[in-house]
Amino acid sequence: MGVVRFSVVTAFPEYFHAFLNTSIVGKAIKEGKIEVEIVNLRDFAQNSYGQIDDYSYGGGGMVIMPEPLYKALESIKSDKAYVVYPSPQGVILTQDVVEALAAKDHVILICGHYEGIDERFVEKCVDLEISIGDYVLTGGELPAMVIIDAVSRLIPGVVGKKEAVLEDSFYKGMLDYPHYTRPAEWNGIQVPEELTSGDHERTARWRMRQAALRTLSRRPDLLPRAGIRPYLSRGIYVMLVHHPVLNKNDEVVTSAVTGLDLHDISRSCMTYGVDKFLVITPLKSQRDMIHKITAHWERASKEGLNPMRSEALNLVKTFNSIEFAIMWIKRREKEKPFIVATTAKKRKGAIPWLELKRTILEQDAPLCLVFGTSWGLADEIFNQVDAVLDPILGGYGEYNHLSVRSAVAVALDRFFGSR
Ligand code: SAM
Numbered sequence: 264m265g266v267v268r269f270s271v272v273t274a275f276p277e278y279f280h281a282f283l284n285t286s287i288v289g290k291a292i293k294e295g296k297i298e299v300e301i302v303n304l305r306d307f308a309q310n311s312y313g314q315i316d317d318y319s320y321g322g323g324g325m326v327i328m329p330e331p332l333y334k335a336l337e338s339i340k341s342d343k344a345y346v347v348y349p350s351p352q353g354v355i356l357t358q359d360v361v362e363a364l365a366a367k368d369h370v371i372l373i374c375g376h377y378e379g380i381d382e383r384f385v386e387k388c389v390d391l392e393i394s395i396g397d398y399v400l401t402g403g404e405l406p407a408m409v410i411i412d413a414v415s416r417l418i419p420g421v422v423g424k425k426e427a428v429l430e431d432s433f434y435k436g437m438l439d440y441p442h443y444t445r446p447a448e449w450n451g452i453q454v455p456e457e458l459t460s461g462d463h464e465r466t467a468r469w470r471m472r473q474a475a476l477r478t479l480s481r482r483p484d485l486l487p488r489a490g491i492r493p494y495l496s497r498g499i500y501v502m503l504v505h506h507p508v509l510n511k512n513d514e515v516v517t518s519a520v521t522g523l524d525l526h527d528i529s530r531s532c533m534t535y536g537v538d539k540f541l542v543i544t545p546l547k548s549q550r551d552m553i554h555k556i557t558a559h560w561e562r563a564s565k566e567g568l569n570p571m572r573s574e575a576l577n578l579v580k581t582f583n584s585i586e587f588a589i590m591w592i593k594r595r596e597k598e599k600p601f602i603v604a605t606t607a608k609k610r611k612g613a614i615p616w617l618e619l620k621r622t623i624l625e626q627d628a629p630l631c632l633v634f635g636t637s638w639g640l641a642d643e644i645f646n647q648v649d650a651v652l653d654p655i656l657g658g659y660g661e662y663n664h665l666s667v668r669s670a671v672a673v674a675l676d677r678f679f680g681s682r
Contacts, residue, residue, distance in 0.1 A: 267297050267365060267418055270339045271407050272332065273374040274304040274315055278404040288412055291421040299411060300339070304374075307334040316377055325377035329384035332373060336388055343368040346390045349406030350375060351399050353392030356410065358433035359682075360393060364410065365417040372410060374403030430470075435681050436489030438478045440470040468496055475624050486624070487617055490681025497629040498538040498596055499679075501671060502588060503528060504633060505544040507641035518637040520549045525556060525579060526572070527668040533575040535675040540578040541588045541631075550581045585633070585644065592631060600629035604648040605674065606639055607663055613651040616677045622650070623678060632674060634667050 271279065279301050283292060291297045305313045308331055316325040336346065345367045354360060364370055373380065373389065385392070395406045415421050422428050432439040443454040457469035475494040478485055492499075503524060506517040520542065532540045544550055557576045564573035582588040592600045603619060614622075623630055633640065633648065645651055655673050656663050665673070 267367065267414060268341075268369045269297065269299045269411050269414075270302055270344075270369070270371045271299065271374065271404075271411075272302045272304055272335045272339075272371065273402075273404055273407070274327070274376055275374070275402065275404055276301045276303050278402075279408070282408050282411075287421060288415055291415050291418065294420075296418050296421050297411075297415050302335050302339055304331055304335055307331040307338070319378050323378055327375060327377065327380040329381040329387075332380060332384045333388065336371065336373070339371060341369045344371050345369065346371045346373065346388055347410065348373045348375065348380065348385055348389040348392045349395065349403040349410065350379065350385075350392040351394050351397070353394040355397075356393050356395050356406075356413070358413075358436075361410075361413045362417065365414045370410075370414070372403070372407040374407050376402040433485075435491075435493060436485050437474050437491070437494060438482055438485070440473040440477070471496070472627065475627070479621065479625060483621065486620055488682040490679060491620065491624050492536040492679040494624065495627055495630075497598070497627060498592070498600075499536065500539050500541055500588075500592055500600065500629070500631040501528065501532050501537050501675070502541045502543060502585070502631055502633045503667065503671075504585060504635050504640060504644070505542070505546075505549070505637075506584075507643060508635045509638040509641055511638050513638070515641045516637065517545060520544055520553060522556060524636070524668055525553060525576065528671050529575040529578050530572075531668070531672045531675055532578050535679040537578065537675065539580050541591075542579055542581050543583070543585055543588055544581065545583045547583075550583065553579065553581050589631070592629060596629040598629055600631040601626060601650070602631045602633060602648040603650045603652055604633045604640055604645055605635070605652045605654075605670065606645075607654050607665065607670070608639065609654060610645065610651050613653045615653050616674070619650060619652055620678050632671075634671055634674075636667055 273279070283289060283299055283301075288297075292299060304315050304327070308315050309328060314328075315331045316327050318324075319326045345364070347364070347370055349372060393406070393410065395409050400406065416428055428434070430439060443458060447454045447459060455469065457465050460466065471494045475491070478489065505520055507515045508518050510516045525542070529540050542553055557573075557579055560569070560573040560576050564570040582591065589600065589602065601623070606613070633644065635644075652674070654663055655665060655670055
């Protein structure tokens with residue numbers, strides 16, 4: 264992301280004078296971090312009266328004519344120009360849209376007025392219509408300023424402290440935490456003690472929790488796309504069970520550990536902020552093999568070969584039973600984890616992933632996601648867990664026979680992935 268160039272086509276350039284010379288946006292322009300040029304539509308008028316609009320065909324108010332807009336556009340268009348028409352009929356401006364615009368080199372904003380602009384110009388020249396909300400303004404100048412302001416904040420160095428942007432609302436899809444300044448007591452209301460304690464870790468924990476609670480109560484609609492891992496203060500564990508699991512005849516068996524699972528699941532765990540990858544097998548020979556593999560990669564890493572792989576494999580911890588693994592989590596976390604079993608088959612009482620995501624954020628308890636190998640977890644496990652997750656479906660046909668590696672990656676991305 265470099266310097267973003269904005270060109271604004273407007274019949275009312277005077278709107279922009281204060282905006283472009285004030286505060287953060289004004290400073291960003293002076294420092295050359297963004298470029299904004301204002302193009303007066305009247306300079307491209309049809310006649311010497313400065314005409315840029317005419318009556319709407321079929322009756323109604325005034326509409327901006329296509330030719331002045333086209334000429335204005337031609338005068339500023341660059342190879343990489345992206346043409347935006349702020350309009351109440353456009354896609355709603357969200358942080359995703361702002362991020363997409365911040366990745367462009369040159370954004371041209373066409374400001375409508377009166378009844379709007381001639382539809383043929385929109386069809387021929389506009390890449391995206393953007394609405395700043397479901398209400399109607401008199402012109403596109405305020406929306407253009409809103410877009411420039413929101414995009415500019417994402418340009419490195421425009422907002423003073425990098426952290427200020429990272430913790431804003433909608434960062435990772437969540438709302439911001441509440442802010443306070445001096446005095447510490449105002450009108451009998453104290454600033455929360457967590458912020459005045461001087462304990463940075465406590466302050467950070469409190470802020471993340473407030474952000475989570477605010478998002479849950481005010482904007483639960485943000486949750487599907489939110490990356491909630493930074494907002495959870497407790498450990499997250501992925502458990503891969505090789506016993507008791509079912510074979511294709513529904514018999515309880517012990518499956519074999521595979522190198523692919525070890526490598527791929529530990530890499531997924533590392534990517535999504537899982538604390539430990541617990542591999543369950545009652546067979547000592549299999550546990551020895553796992554230790555051999557992880558030791559091999561640790562040695563390789565010390566010799567400078569693929570340190571990222573050993574970093575991921577470091578998450579692996581073996582246990583001979585599920586019970587021992589849960590006891591170990593309990594000891595580590597000083598609390599019983601919330602245990603969730605996964606299945607590829609539909610089960611009564613299973614909960615949708617979004618409901619589970621909400622529960623995880625609400626409870627902020629240690630979490631253990633249990634995955635089965637072979638034909639899935641044995642029935643006895645489902646009676647002992649706190650929740651069962653609905654099967655992952657592709658949304659196409661009935662087939663959902665994913666490898667356990669894929670199922671882990673999909674589940675982790677739903678809960679902790681950032682979009
Ligand atoms: N007749 C249009 C309609 O109902 O869709 C409304 C035209 S509005 C009065 C005039 C101009 O203001 C629009 O062309 C657009 O540029 C701008 N505008 C108004 N409301 C807007 C909004 N919510 N978001 C973005 N632009 C808006």
